[in-house]
Amino acid sequence: MELSAKYNPAEVEDKWYADWTAKKYFHSEPNEKDPYTIVIPPPNVTGVLHMGHMLNNTLQDVLVRRARMMGKNAIWVPGTDHASIATEAKVVGRLAEQGIRKRDLTREQFLEHAWNWTHEHGGIILKQLRRLGASCDWDRTAFTMDEIRSESVLRVFCDLFDKGYIYRGLRMVNWDPKAQTVLSTEEVVYRDEKSHLFHLRYYVADADTNPVRPTGEEGEVLHQDAQGRYYAVVATTRPETIMGDTAMCINPKDPKNQWLRGHKVVVPLVGRVIPVIEDRYVDIEFGTGCLKVTPAHDINDYNLGKTHNLETIDIFNPDGTISDQSPLYVGLDRMVVRRQIVKDLEAAGLMEKVEDYDNKVGYSERNPDTAVEPRLCKQWFLNMKHFAEIALKPVLDGEIKFHPEKYISSYRQWLENIQDWCISRQLWWGHRIPAYYLPTDSPEEERYVVAMTAEEALEKAHRLPGYENLKPEDLRHDEDALDTWFSSWLWPISLFDGIRNPGNPEIKYYYPTSDLVTAPDIIFFWVARMIMAGEEYMGDVPFRNVYFTGLVRDKLGRKMSKQLGNSPDPIGLIEKYGADAVRIGMLLCTSAGNDILFDESQIEQGRNFCNKIWNSYRLIQGFAVDPAAKQSEAQKVAIRWMRGRLSQVVAEVNDNFAKFRISDALMATYRLFWDDFCAWYLEAIKTPFVDGKPTPMDPQTHAATLGFFDELLRMIHPVMPFITEELWQNLAPRGENETIMFAPMPKGGDTDKAFTDAFAMAADAIMNVRAIRQQKNLSPREPLRLRIKGAFDPEMTAIVCKLGNVSGVELVDGTLADGEGVGFLVGTTEMFVPLKGLVNAEEEIAKAEKDLEYQQRFLASVRAKLANEKFVAHAPEAVIANERKKEADALSRIESLEKQLKALKG
RNA sequence: GGGCGCAUAGCUCAGCUGGUUCAGAGCACCUGCCUUACAAGCAGGGGGUCGGCGGUUCGAGUCCGUCUGCGCCCACCA
Numbered sequence: 009m010e011l012s013a014k015y016n017p018a019e020v021e022d023k024w025y026a027d028w029t030a031k032k033y034f035h036s037e038p039n040e041k042d043p044y045t046i047v048i049p050p051p052n053v054t055g056v057l058h059m060g061h062m063l064n065n066t067l068q069d070v071l072v073r074r075a076r077m078m079g080k081n082a083i084w085v086p087g088t089d090h091a092s093i094a095t096e097a098k099v100v101g102r103l104a105e106q107g108i109r110k111r112d113l114t115r116e117q118f119l120e121h122a123w124n125w126t127h128e129h130g131g132i133i134l135k136q137l138r139r140l141g142a143s144c145d146w147d148r149t150a151f152t153m154d155e156i157r158s159e160s161v162l163r164v165f166c167d168l169f170d171k172g173y174i175y176r177g178l179r180m181v182n183w184d185p186k187a188q189t190v191l192s193t194e195e196v197v198y199r200d201e202k203s204h205l206f207h208l209r210y211y212v213a214d215a216d217t218n219p220v221r222p223t224g225e226e227g228e229v230l231h232q233d234a235q236g237r238y239y240a241v242v243a244t245t246r247p248e249t250i251m252g253d254t255a256m257c258i259n260p261k262d263p264k265n266q267w268l269r270g271h272k273v274v275v276p277l278v279g280r281v282i283p284v285i286e287d288r289y290v291d292i293e294f295g296t297g298c299l300k301v302t303p304a305h306d307i308n309d310y311n312l313g314k315t316h317n318l319e320t321i322d323i324f325n326p327d328g329t330i331s332d333q334s335p336l337y338v339g340l341d342r343m344v345v346r347r348q349i350v351k352d353l354e355a356a357g358l359m360e361k362v363e364d365y366d367n368k369v370g371y372s373e374r375n376p377d378t379a380v381e382p383r384l385c386k387q388w389f390l391n392m393k394h395f396a397e398i399a400l401k402p403v404l405d406g407e408i409k410f411h412p413e414k415y416i417s418s419y420r421q422w423l424e425n426i427q428d429w430c431i432s433r434q435l436w437w438g439h440r441i442p443a444y445y446l447p448t449d450s451p452e453e454e455r456y457v458v459a460m461t462a463e464e465a466l467e468k469a470h471r472l473p474g475y476e477n478l479k480p481e482d483l484r485h486d487e488d489a490l491d492t493w494f495s496s497w498l499w500p501i502s503l504f505d506g507i508r509n510p511g512n513p514e515i516k517y518y519y520p521t522s523d524l525v526t527a528p529d530i531i532f533f534w535v536a537r538m539i540m541a542g543e544e545y546m547g548d549v550p551f552r553n554v555y556f557t558g559l560v561r562d563k564l565g566r567k568m569s570k571q572l573g574n575s576p577d578p579i580g581l582i583e584k585y586g587a588d589a590v591r592i593g594m595l596l597c598t599s600a601g602n603d604i605l606f607d608e609s610q611i612e613q614g615r616n617f618c619n620k621i622w623n624s625y626r627l628i629q630g631f632a633v634d635p636a637a638k639q640s641e642a643q644k645v646a647i648r649w650m651r652g653r654l655s656q657v658v659a660e661v662n663d664n665f666a667k668f669r670i671s672d673a674l675m676a677t678y679r680l681f682w683d684d685f686c687a688w689y690l691e692a693i694k695t696p697f698v699d700g701k702p703t704p705m706d707p708q709t710h711a712a713t714l715g716f717f718d719e720l721l722r723m724i725h726p727v728m729p730f731i732t733e734e735l736w737q738n739l740a741p742r743g744e745n746e747t748i749m750f751a752p753m754p755k756g757g758d759t760d761k762a763f764t765d766a767f768a769m770a771a772d773a774i775m776n777v778r779a780i781r782q783q784k785n786l787s788p789r790e791p792l793r794l795r796i797k798g799a800f801d802p803e804m805t806a807i808v809c810k811l812g813n814v815s816g817v818e819l820v821d822g823t824l825a826d827g828e829g830v831g832f833l834v835g836t837t838e839m840f841v842p843l844k845g846l847v848n849a850e851e852e853i854a855k856a857e858k859d860l861e862y863q864q865r866f867l868a869s870v871r872a873k874l875a876n877e878k879f880v881a882h883a884p885e886a887v888i889a890n891e892r893k894k895e896a897d898a899l900s901r902i903e904s905l906e907k908q909l910k911a912l913k914g
Numbered sequence: 915g916g917g918c919g920c921a922u923a924g925c926u927c928a929g930c931u932g933g934u935u936c937a938g939a940g941c942a943c944c945u946g947c948c949u950u951a952c953a954a955g956c957a958g959g960g961g962g963u964c965g966g967c968g969g970u971u972c973g974a975g976u977c978c979g980u981c982u983g984c985g986c987c988c989a990c991c992a
Contacts, residue, residue, distance in 0.1 A: 615954065617954090623955085782945085782947095835935095887973090
């Protein structure tokens with residue numbers, strides 16, 4: 009086969025991916041082998057691949073491909089997530105472009121649009137994963153809203169309701185006015201914002217009947233205007249909420265505001281008269297120590313309202329506009345009102361002052377441009393106490409391992425302070441809550457049944473006194489959908505239908521899954537909750553290891569974002585460099601939990617590696633073989649050394665994978681291929697050229713080389729599946745159903761340490777000879793001689809001659825440096841390259857003197873250590889022995905340097 | 915406010931149980947090479963007071979304390 013000088017990924021990738029999928033190599037069924045299971049963190053069904061997905065899914069593919077080659081029955085189950093808020097927002101947005109408002113549609117009509125959108129955009133990301141080489145079991149592709157998953161969700165809801173964990177309650181919740189739904193506390197992200205602290209005047213209302221009496225105490229602060237009227241000053245960041253004020257609160261111990269006790273004040277502009285209440289909650293140091301209390305729109309104020317029996321005035325509509333409960337600004341948006349009311353307050357002389365202020369504002373995680381509004385409403389909650397307990401144990405016990413471990417502490421902290429999970433969302437796109445309301449006498453009174461279907465609900469209702477004759481049309485199905493995570497948390501179970509059919513052969517075989525690869529930002533949303541569901545429904549952990557990837561940032565360390573335009577298109581990168589290059593380029597620089605700073609040069613490195621592999625194969629497949637050819641000494645040595653190195657690196661790689669030190673494992677493999685195999689081994693076994701043509705190779709060396717190459721391809725395959733399959737198929741005749749995907753991962757063997765060490769010494773000598781040649785401006789073709797005194801394995805002579813272009817190695821006992829030349833040390837072995845007429849004695853003397861000085865200092869420090877009685881008494885034997893060896897080595901080096909100097913100085 | 919983590923070469927990071935000649939890797943950089951697989955390459959080379967200070971120890975990038983600077987997570991201070 010003719011191979012081009014450069015690797016061309018495009019055709020190779022398409023060809024092999026089509027072959028793998030056609031032959032169903034990624035498909036798994038339970039069998040007698042050990043399972044290895046990964047479930048994909050389901051991406052948004054309508055999403056597109058970004059760099060984070062690339063990293064995450066490449067890691068999963070590496071793990072699953074490796075497991076497959078290690079003889080496991082490996083499965084990677086793919087699927088997508090319905091992402092209710094994000095998807096519904098996109099659908100609403102598209103409808104808006106067509107001039108359609110959601111509220112003008114029925115639920116059914118809206119869902120039809122949503123499904124159309126899903127079918128149109130759904131699965132793009134899964135197609136993109138194929139480009140990356142992802143070896144997912146596509147036959148099992150699931151969707152959080154498909155039949156099995158949906159039914160599983162409803163069953164779990166009913167079950168948890170029956171167990172008493174799910175309840176309906178009136179709570180202060182986080183409201184997204186754009187999506188018009190409640191959010192869980194986890195879905196609110198707080199951002200620092202440059203804001204203002206507005207100081208408003210609340211005039212004393214009852215000064216006529218209840219005159220203001222200064223207490224005269226130290227620290228008292230009264231405010232009076234030009235007309236002598238008294239007022240309190242309230243600092244707020246949200247002046248637009250004053251229409252909902254129902255009290256002003258001071259700290260009973262605040263000397264500044266004692267004079268306000270028992271008074272009433274007037275809400276500015278609004279004119280409402282509200283009481284001054286006292287509560288130790290108020291921070292005396294903040295602002296003026298006067299707090300306006302708006303129980304409907306702030307969680308703290310709500311609590312104050314409860315203890316002080318305050319009225320609650322909800323001045324916001326669900327869309328964030330001002331409601332008719334407010335005397336002012338009705339129908340205007342809250343943000344518009346904030347600007348307007350500031351002007352109006354200033355005009356009315358009710359604004360004391362405005363300060364700059366940094367505060368944190370909560371935003372919807374899925375609608376990042378919308379500030380979340382605290383709002384009081386009735387929602388469905390899951391009591392988390394029980395779940396926190398069952399989820400904490402396996403992580404603290406080490407039954408589930410986190411990589412890196414640092415996430416254990418934040419996991420623990422979250423579970424120990426967990427709040428109940430608000431699981432209802434005022435959305436249509438999602439799993440509709442299986443609760444059915446019964447007619448009651450008053451709107452305040454709520455009665456409902458929870459059941460899988462309306463029919464079942466009706467039966468349940470009929471068993472309730474007073475509802476024996478209820479008609480189906482009298483049941484009102486809850487309008488709300490469940491939080492998306494309420495389906496995701498079942499993923500490792502529901503993918504194998506373990507909720508609907510507990511104990512089925514698949515769930516028994518594939519569960520618990522092996523490793524989970526995910527980003528740390530969903531540790532609470534997803535990881536923790538999967539552990540809860542796993543313990544609750546399977547009585548077992550959902551996975552053994554969680555590998556947390558970092559964020560992919562740009563090379564300046566900035567998050568990748570559309571606004572900055574700093575996120576490369578992953579598919580574009582694959583097209584430019586090839587999937588293998590992108591995969592290894594990303595993984596070489598990622599360690600668990602650390603962010604990766606992405607730079608295209610890393611992908612270039614990956615591409616260069618592809619090319620290196622490709623070209624080494626071009627060399628190998630061009631070898632001519634002659635059965636009559638004799639194996640050279642250098643070839644023999646190289647083969648034995650390479651075998652040892654392979655074993656060493658296999659052991660190293662296994663160890664690194666076991667510890668999830670994946671970049672280290674890959675770097676070791678990378679260097680084994682590039683440095684050991686290409687730079688040393690292949691150069692060592694090349695046959696000599698005669699008349700400009702290479703002489704044929706003996707069969708043993710040829711076979712060994714193909715064998716090594718085969719093993720190396722297998723080691724590299726999990727990271728670089730395409731090029732390795734292409735070359736592996738070329739390397740030898742393969743059967744119709746043979747693939748590197750199922751070829752066994754090399755197991756290593758005897759590491760042959762003494763021999764690889766001897767080789768390393770020879771390599772050191774070779775590098776020294778090359779350096780001398782370079783320093784002296786000699787052509788690489790000019791052979792040099794080498795004289796050696798001291799320990800040197802004579803087996804290495806052939807290698808030294810070949811790779812150092814040394815014409816002869818002379819082992820000497822007596823004087824090493826007779827005549828002109830350059831000496832150097834390898835370990836404690838003295839070596840000398842005779843060079844007639846090329847040596848500058850001055851330079852050599854200077855060099856040797858410098859070296860001598862260093863050795864003497866080193867010797868002194870070692871001797872100081874050995875002279876220290878405490879060291880000799882405390883240090884382990886091996887350490888002391890080593891120090892003695894250092895001392896001896898230094899002495900021997902000093903001796904040889906002194907001799908060398910003597911010779912140089914003549 | 916609480917918690918966690920990081921600081922080692924120009925950049926990105928290893929350095930795992932304190933002890934090999936321990937100060938490393940990759941990239942970048944410099945020099946020389948179109949050497950018959952590969953210039954997307956080959957050969958050679960320079961480069962770090964391991965953030966500061968103090969402590970434990972015979973011995974400290976490594977353990978402890980502290981300071982400085984960064985990052986992340988959690989939390990209802992208007």
